[in-house]
Amino acid sequence: MPTSQFDSALLTPLPEGRKPRRDDEFLCVIDSINARGTGVGNWGEYRARIPGAVPGSTVLAQVVKRRRDRLDSRILELREASPDAVAPRCAHFESCGGCSFQGIAYARQLELMGELARRELAPVLALSGADVVEPVLGCESAWNYRNKMDFTFSNRRWVEESEPEGMDRDFALGLHSRGRYDKVLAVGRCDIQFEAGNGILMSASKLAREMDLAPWDTREHVGLLRHLVLRHGAHTGEIMVYLVTSRAGEDVTRYAEALLAAHPEITTFVHGVNDGRASVATSECESVLYGPGMICERLEELTFEISATSFFQTNTLQAERLMGVIREEAAVQSNEVLLDLYCGAGVIGLLLAKDAREVVGLEREPSSIRDAIRNAKRNGVENIRFVAGEVESVWSEDSGLPKPDICIVDPPRAGLHPKVIKTLLQLSPPRLVYVSCNLAAAARDLTPLLESGYELQRVRPVDLFPHTPHLEGVLTLVHRHPRGDD
Ligand SMILES: C[S@@+](CC[C@H](N)C(=O)[O-])C[C@H]1O[C@@H](n2cnc3c(N)ncnc32)[C@H](O)[C@@H]1O
Structure with missing residues (x-):
C-alpha cells in the first residue's frame, strides 16, 4: 500500500494522444517491490519499474523503455523520501545491484518479502483457501552473514x-x-x-x-x-x-x-x-x-566437511534456524522413513537422522554425494544412505527405495521436474516438506499436489539473504487421505 502523503493531484497525467515513450518524465508513488527488489508504481494504467526506488517514496522518474503495459524507468529525483528509507551502507550500492534492499530498513524488508511471498504463492493460497503464510523469520545479524x-x-x-x-x-x-x-x-x-x-x-x-x-x-x-x-x-x-x-x-x-x-x-x-x-x-x-x-x-551438533565446489547454505547462523523450522515441520518420528531429495552434501537428512528410523538422500552431483558420505561417517550417522543420480530418473515407484513416510524436497531454483511430481503423486507420502528458494516455482509444482489430495498446512519464510529479495520458504503439505485411510 502506498504510504506516501504526496498529493496525488500533482502526479503527472499521461501524455495526450500517445503512449509513454523513452525520456518521458513523470511523478510516481512507489507502492511495492517486485521479486528482483525493484520499486514499482503506476503511471496511469502503466506499471513503472524503478530500480533503487523505496516503497512509500515519491520520485520523479524517467522512462527508459516501454514494454506493453510496463515502463522500465529510472529515478531522476527523489521528491519525498519513504519513512522506511535508510542510507545504504555499501559504497557500491548504486552500481552493484547485489543487495537491492539495502536502502530499506531491515524490519520493512521482512514485511515486503512477506508480501512478495504471498504474491508468488497466490495460486496455491487460493487453492488452499486460507492465508497460511507466517511472518518472515529474519536474521539476528543482517551484515557479514555470507560464508x-x-x-x-x-x-x-x-x-x-x-x-x-x-x-x-x-x-x-x-x-x-x-x-x-x-x-x-x-x-x-x-x-x-x-x-x-x-x-x-x-x-x-x-x-x-x-x-x-x-x-x-x-x-x-x-x-x-x-x-x-x-x-x-x-x-x-x-x-x-x-x-x-x-x-x-x-x-x-x-x-x-x-x-x-x-x-x-x-x-x-x-x-x-x-x-x-x-x-x-x-x-x-x-x-x-x-x-x-x-x-x-x-x-547444530554435527560437523560438515565442505570442499571447494560443493553446495552449502551460505548463511550458517540462519541455516541453523532454517533447519530448526524444517525439523519442526517434518516432525519425524522414530519409526519413520525420510526421503531427502536434492540432498546436496546431506545436511538436512544428516541433521534429522537421529529422529528417524531410516533416511535416504538423493543428489546428482557426485562431489556432493562424496561429501555427504564422508559427513555421515565423520558424524557417526549410520541410519542414512545416499544415492547418486537425477531425482527424476533414480527415484520411481519401482526403484527399490523404501516407501517414505515423509519427503523433504529442496530443489534448485527451477523447481521439480514433472516426473518427480508424478512420482510424488504415485507414492503419496503422508507428509511433504518443500524447501524452496523460488516460491513461484514452488507454487507451480504444488498445484497438482493440492489438486490431488494434499493440503497446504503452513508456509514459513526464512530470510537467509538480508538486503536481497531472495527468500527461502518451508512449505508443509499433508495428505488428506494418508495410505490406508480411505
Ligand atoms: C538447493 S540445493 C539443496 C541442497 C541441500 N538440501 C542442502 O540444504 O544443503 C539443490 C541441490 O539439488 C541438486 N540437484 C539439482 N538438480 C538435481 C536433479 N535433477 N537431481 C538430483 N539433484 C539435483 C544440486 O546439485 C544441489 O545440491
Missing part, C-alpha cells in the same frame, strides 16, 4: 559515477555490475561477506597487480586470473581460498604463496584450472596448494 563469496577477475572494469577521472580501467576483482555481465565492478569491501574475507579480497587485488598477472578477458578469452572464491566456517573460523585460473604455472603458485603469507588466517588454498568460455567458478580438477583442501563447519 561464501565468488569474486571475478576482469580486464573490463566498470567505472562508477563517483570515481575520479583517469582511474585504471583494465583490472578489476569484484562483482558483475548491475545488468552488465561483460564488466566487473572492483569491490573494495563487501558488507555481506564474512569480515575476514574483505582483507583477503583487498590483498588478492593488490598482489595480482603488483605481480602483473593478467585478469581474464571475457571477449578474447585470454588472460590468467578468473575467479577468487572465499569460504568461511562461521563456527570453526576456517577459511578457504579457491582460485580459478586459465592455466597452472609458477606464477600462480607464487601468487598463492604471497596471499598465504599476507593472510595466515587462510587454512586451505585450492587451485582449479578452467580455460572454457563460460564465466563460472568451476574447474575440471582441483589441486590443493595448502592445507587439507576443505573447511569444516558446524551446524
Whole structure:
C-alpha cells in the first residue's frame, strides 16, 4: 500500500494522444517491490519499474523503455523520501545491484518479502483457501552473514559515477555490475561477506597487480586470473581460498604463496584450472596448494566437511534456524522413513537422522554425494544412505527405495521436474516438506499436489539473504487421505 502523503493531484497525467515513450518524465508513488527488489508504481494504467526506488517514496522518474503495459524507468529525483528509507551502507550500492534492499530498513524488508511471498504463492493460497503464510523469520545479524563469496577477475572494469577521472580501467576483482555481465565492478569491501574475507579480497587485488598477472578477458578469452572464491566456517573460523585460473604455472603458485603469507588466517588454498568460455567458478580438477583442501563447519551438533565446489547454505547462523523450522515441520518420528531429495552434501537428512528410523538422500552431483558420505561417517550417522543420480530418473515407484513416510524436497531454483511430481503423486507420502528458494516455482509444482489430495498446512519464510529479495520458504503439505485411510 502506498504510504506516501504526496498529493496525488500533482502526479503527472499521461501524455495526450500517445503512449509513454523513452525520456518521458513523470511523478510516481512507489507502492511495492517486485521479486528482483525493484520499486514499482503506476503511471496511469502503466506499471513503472524503478530500480533503487523505496516503497512509500515519491520520485520523479524517467522512462527508459516501454514494454506493453510496463515502463522500465529510472529515478531522476527523489521528491519525498519513504519513512522506511535508510542510507545504504555499501559504497557500491548504486552500481552493484547485489543487495537491492539495502536502502530499506531491515524490519520493512521482512514485511515486503512477506508480501512478495504471498504474491508468488497466490495460486496455491487460493487453492488452499486460507492465508497460511507466517511472518518472515529474519536474521539476528543482517551484515557479514555470507560464508561464501565468488569474486571475478576482469580486464573490463566498470567505472562508477563517483570515481575520479583517469582511474585504471583494465583490472578489476569484484562483482558483475548491475545488468552488465561483460564488466566487473572492483569491490573494495563487501558488507555481506564474512569480515575476514574483505582483507583477503583487498590483498588478492593488490598482489595480482603488483605481480602483473593478467585478469581474464571475457571477449578474447585470454588472460590468467578468473575467479577468487572465499569460504568461511562461521563456527570453526576456517577459511578457504579457491582460485580459478586459465592455466597452472609458477606464477600462480607464487601468487598463492604471497596471499598465504599476507593472510595466515587462510587454512586451505585450492587451485582449479578452467580455460572454457563460460564465466563460472568451476574447474575440471582441483589441486590443493595448502592445507587439507576443505573447511569444516558446524551446524547444530554435527560437523560438515565442505570442499571447494560443493553446495552449502551460505548463511550458517540462519541455516541453523532454517533447519530448526524444517525439523519442526517434518516432525519425524522414530519409526519413520525420510526421503531427502536434492540432498546436496546431506545436511538436512544428516541433521534429522537421529529422529528417524531410516533416511535416504538423493543428489546428482557426485562431489556432493562424496561429501555427504564422508559427513555421515565423520558424524557417526549410520541410519542414512545416499544415492547418486537425477531425482527424476533414480527415484520411481519401482526403484527399490523404501516407501517414505515423509519427503523433504529442496530443489534448485527451477523447481521439480514433472516426473518427480508424478512420482510424488504415485507414492503419496503422508507428509511433504518443500524447501524452496523460488516460491513461484514452488507454487507451480504444488498445484497438482493440492489438486490431488494434499493440503497446504503452513508456509514459513526464512530470510537467509538480508538486503536481497531472495527468500527461502518451508512449505508443509499433508495428505488428506494418508495410505490406508480411505
Ligand atoms: C538447493 S540445493 C539443496 C541442497 C541441500 N538440501 C542442502 O540444504 O544443503 C539443490 C541441490 O539439488 C541438486 N540437484 C539439482 N538438480 C538435481 C536433479 N535433477 N537431481 C538430483 N539433484 C539435483 C544440486 O546439485 C544441489 O545440491
